[in-house]
Amino acid sequence: MRPTATLKTTLCTLAAVLSLATLPTQAQDWIRAGTDTGARIRIAAADFKPTNGDPGQLAQMKQVFDTTLSTDLGNAGIFDLVSKSMQPNVMPGSPQEINLTQWATLPTNASMVAFGSVGLEGGSLVIRGWLFDAKNTQTAQVLGKQYTDTPTVESARIIAHKFADEIILRLGAGVPGIAESHVYFVHAQHGTKEIWEMDYDGQNAHPLTHLGQISLSPRISPDGSRLAFTTLDNHGWTIRMYSLLLGRLVAYANMSGTNMSPAWAPDGNQLAFSSSATGDPEIWVSDNSGGGRRRVTNSRGPDTSPVWNPRSGAQIAWISGRSGLPQLYIMDADGTNISRLTDGGYATSPSWSPNGQFIAFAWNRKYGPGAPGGTDIYVMEIASRRWIQLTHDIGVCDFPTWSPDGRHITFQASPDGRDLHGELWTMLADGTDRKKITSGGGNTMPNWSWH
Amino acid sequence: MKFASHLARTRVMALTAAAIVAVLASGCHKNSKPNYTAPEGAGTANTAPTAVITADPQTINVGQSVVINWRTTNATSATIDGIGSVNLNGTQTVSPTQSVVFHLVAKGDGGATAEASAKVTVLVPEAPNVPNGSDLTDDRVFYANVADVFFDYDSYEVRPDGKSAIDKTAAFLNAHPTVKVVIGGYCDDRGSAEYNLALGENRANAAKNALVSAGVAASRLRVISYGKEKQFCSEETDACWQQNRRAQFTPDK
Incomplete structure (x- = not known):
C-alpha cells in the first residue's frame, strides 16, 4: 500500500479522468484533488480607490476589503497572486482610470487584474469591482459588479468574499469559490466546550451555543440551516440540533446510551450517527428529527464517526475497532458491502471529499505503547486504496474536513495532542500552502460548510 | 457530573472526612468503655480476679490497626475470644477486618471469673446503621467499598x-x-x-x-x-x- 514510483504514473492517469494533477515540482507522493489542470493564473488585486464619503469612516472598511480580497484570491489555490510590492503604485477606481499596460508588463506581469472603488453613497457602503484581462486590451472586461450594503466593516468583509467568489467562479473552471463558506468547530474554555462558527479564513469567530456543557462533533446540514452535534449532560451524550435560522435548539429524538458523531446525508433528510442503545456503539441512521431509526452495523466493539459519500449519498465511511485498533471502513448505506480501507495503525475521523473520490482521515501508522509514530492527515483514493500523507511534523493532527470546492482541507493540530493546545489549520488538498487560522488554543473538530 | 469532574478532590475530602469521623467516634463512643465486672461471690472474696480491657482507637477503617491492652489481678489464667490464651497482662496490635468485641475472661483460684470486653468498630466492609441517602457518610462508605x-x-x-x-x-x-x-x-x-x-x-x-x-x-x-x-x-x-x-x-x- 505504500506509495511507490508507479504512483506518479497512476496519478497522471487519474488527472485526466478525475481532473487531478501532480504538482510539477513535488515528489510523486502528492496529489492535487482540485480542478487545477496546469499553470496558475497570475492575478493582481489592486487596492480599491476610496471615493465618496468621510475618509476616516471609510478607511477601516477599505482596509478590510482590500485585505480580504487579496487573502481570498491567494487562498483559492488556483492563482499566482501578485504581491502588492510588485504592483504599480496606483489605485484605478474605474475602467476609465486603469492603464492595463502598467499591470501587464514586468514586474507586475499580471494576466488578470481586479480593481474598483469603495465609497459611501446615501448612507450606504457602495463597492464597485471589475476584473480585467490585462493582456486583452480590446475586450478586457471579464467581470463588473456593484455591491451596496450597510456601512460596516463586516459588510466590507462579506462583499470582498462575494467578489472573490465571483472571480474564482469565472477563472476556476466553473467551480464556485469558498470565500463565503464557514467552518464550525469546538472551542474549549473554562472547562466547557461550545460550538463556534467562523469564516473559512479564521476571521469572525464567534460562539453559537452557550450550553455550559461539553459539546463535540459539530456537523452543518447541507443547506446550512441546522447544526447537529453531541452534548454531555447528567444523562450522557445526546445529539442536539441547533437551528441557525432560529438561533436556538430544535427537537431531535435520541435513543438511550451514548449518541454521538452525527453526519448529514447529502439530501439533508437523514443523519448517520453512533449510538450505544444496544449496549455497544453501532452506526445508526435516522431522519433529521431522530425518527425512522435503523441500525446499520452489528459488530462488537466501537463503531463511530460515520460520514456519507456526499456525491452519491449511497455509501457511509466510518471508524470501527472490531478488529482491534480503529480502522477506516466503507459500506453501503444499508450496511452491506463492508470493506476495510486501512491496513493497520490507528485511523480515525474520516471526511469524504465533495467529488466522492477521496477520504481524508487522521492516521497514526505506528500507533502503540512506546511507539514514536505521529498522527497526521492522510488522503486515500477509494478506488485504488492509494494514500498520501499531507501533514508532517506539526504535532498531533486530527479531524480533517474538506472545503466545498474540494481544493482545501482544514484540520486540527496540537503540539502535544491536548485539546487545550489545539488550533485549526488549513491547506490545499495536496498538503501545500498550509497555515494556521486560529490562535489562543482550545480549537478543535472543524467542520466545513457544504457551500 | 460533579463526581467525575472533581474526582480527586472528592476522594481527598472523603478520606479527610473519614479520618475526622474516626477521631470523633473514638472520642464519643461511650457504650464501649471498658466493662469491669467483679463477680461478688461466695468463698474467697479477697482473691476474686479483676479484668480490664481497652482498645485504642475504638473505631478504625479497614486496614488500620488497633492496640488491645488488658490487665488482670488475682487471676491464674486469661483468655480473649478470638485470640486464645493470653498473658495475665498484655498488649497486642490487631487489624480486624470487621467490627469485633474483644472479650476477656480472667479466671482466679476457686473458679471465680472476671469478664471485660472492648468493642472495636471497623468502618468499612459493613455500613452498619446507615440508611441509603445522599449524605457524605454514604459516599464515604460507597467509595470505600x-x-x-x-x-x-x-x-x-x-x-x-x-x-x-x-x-x-x-x-x-x-x-x-x-x-x-x-x-x-x-x-x-x-x-x-x-x-x-x-x-x-x-x-x-x-x-x-x-x-x-x-x-x-x-x-x-x-x-x-x-x-x-x-x-x-x-x-x-x-x-x-x-x-x-x-x-x-x-x-x-
Whole structure:
C-alpha cells in the first residue's frame, strides 16, 4: 500500500479522468484533488480607490476589503497572486482610470487584474469591482459588479468574499469559490466546550451555543440551516440540533446510551450517527428529527464517526475497532458491502471529499505503547486504496474536513495532542500552502460548510 | 457530573472526612468503655480476679490497626475470644477486618471469673446503621467499598485485577440493593476524541456486564462514557495513562 514510483504514473492517469494533477515540482507522493489542470493564473488585486464619503469612516472598511480580497484570491489555490510590492503604485477606481499596460508588463506581469472603488453613497457602503484581462486590451472586461450594503466593516468583509467568489467562479473552471463558506468547530474554555462558527479564513469567530456543557462533533446540514452535534449532560451524550435560522435548539429524538458523531446525508433528510442503545456503539441512521431509526452495523466493539459519500449519498465511511485498533471502513448505506480501507495503525475521523473520490482521515501508522509514530492527515483514493500523507511534523493532527470546492482541507493540530493546545489549520488538498487560522488554543473538530 | 469532574478532590475530602469521623467516634463512643465486672461471690472474696480491657482507637477503617491492652489481678489464667490464651497482662496490635468485641475472661483460684470486653468498630466492609441517602457518610462508605476497573491500552476487556474490583464492587452492591450506580468509562488522552467516546462506552459497558453477571440488577446501573473529556491526571506517563483508562463507579442520585 505504500506509495511507490508507479504512483506518479497512476496519478497522471487519474488527472485526466478525475481532473487531478501532480504538482510539477513535488515528489510523486502528492496529489492535487482540485480542478487545477496546469499553470496558475497570475492575478493582481489592486487596492480599491476610496471615493465618496468621510475618509476616516471609510478607511477601516477599505482596509478590510482590500485585505480580504487579496487573502481570498491567494487562498483559492488556483492563482499566482501578485504581491502588492510588485504592483504599480496606483489605485484605478474605474475602467476609465486603469492603464492595463502598467499591470501587464514586468514586474507586475499580471494576466488578470481586479480593481474598483469603495465609497459611501446615501448612507450606504457602495463597492464597485471589475476584473480585467490585462493582456486583452480590446475586450478586457471579464467581470463588473456593484455591491451596496450597510456601512460596516463586516459588510466590507462579506462583499470582498462575494467578489472573490465571483472571480474564482469565472477563472476556476466553473467551480464556485469558498470565500463565503464557514467552518464550525469546538472551542474549549473554562472547562466547557461550545460550538463556534467562523469564516473559512479564521476571521469572525464567534460562539453559537452557550450550553455550559461539553459539546463535540459539530456537523452543518447541507443547506446550512441546522447544526447537529453531541452534548454531555447528567444523562450522557445526546445529539442536539441547533437551528441557525432560529438561533436556538430544535427537537431531535435520541435513543438511550451514548449518541454521538452525527453526519448529514447529502439530501439533508437523514443523519448517520453512533449510538450505544444496544449496549455497544453501532452506526445508526435516522431522519433529521431522530425518527425512522435503523441500525446499520452489528459488530462488537466501537463503531463511530460515520460520514456519507456526499456525491452519491449511497455509501457511509466510518471508524470501527472490531478488529482491534480503529480502522477506516466503507459500506453501503444499508450496511452491506463492508470493506476495510486501512491496513493497520490507528485511523480515525474520516471526511469524504465533495467529488466522492477521496477520504481524508487522521492516521497514526505506528500507533502503540512506546511507539514514536505521529498522527497526521492522510488522503486515500477509494478506488485504488492509494494514500498520501499531507501533514508532517506539526504535532498531533486530527479531524480533517474538506472545503466545498474540494481544493482545501482544514484540520486540527496540537503540539502535544491536548485539546487545550489545539488550533485549526488549513491547506490545499495536496498538503501545500498550509497555515494556521486560529490562535489562543482550545480549537478543535472543524467542520466545513457544504457551500 | 460533579463526581467525575472533581474526582480527586472528592476522594481527598472523603478520606479527610473519614479520618475526622474516626477521631470523633473514638472520642464519643461511650457504650464501649471498658466493662469491669467483679463477680461478688461466695468463698474467697479477697482473691476474686479483676479484668480490664481497652482498645485504642475504638473505631478504625479497614486496614488500620488497633492496640488491645488488658490487665488482670488475682487471676491464674486469661483468655480473649478470638485470640486464645493470653498473658495475665498484655498488649497486642490487631487489624480486624470487621467490627469485633474483644472479650476477656480472667479466671482466679476457686473458679471465680472476671469478664471485660472492648468493642472495636471497623468502618468499612459493613455500613452498619446507615440508611441509603445522599449524605457524605454514604459516599464515604460507597467509595470505600467499590473499586475502579482499569483497562489495557485501546482495550475494553476486563483484566484479572479488574475482576477482583468487580467482585468487591458487586459484593457491596448486592449487600445494598437500593444503591444505584453510574459507571463512567474513561480513556487516556492519547487517541482521537470521537473514537475514545465509543471506547469509553465499551469500557463502562464491560464493567456493567461483569456486575450483572455477578448478580447486580442491570436496572441499577447507568453507563456514561466520558472518553478523554474528563482526565483524572494529565502527565504523559504510563502511570497516569493507566489511571485514565478505567471504569469508575459513582453513586447515581
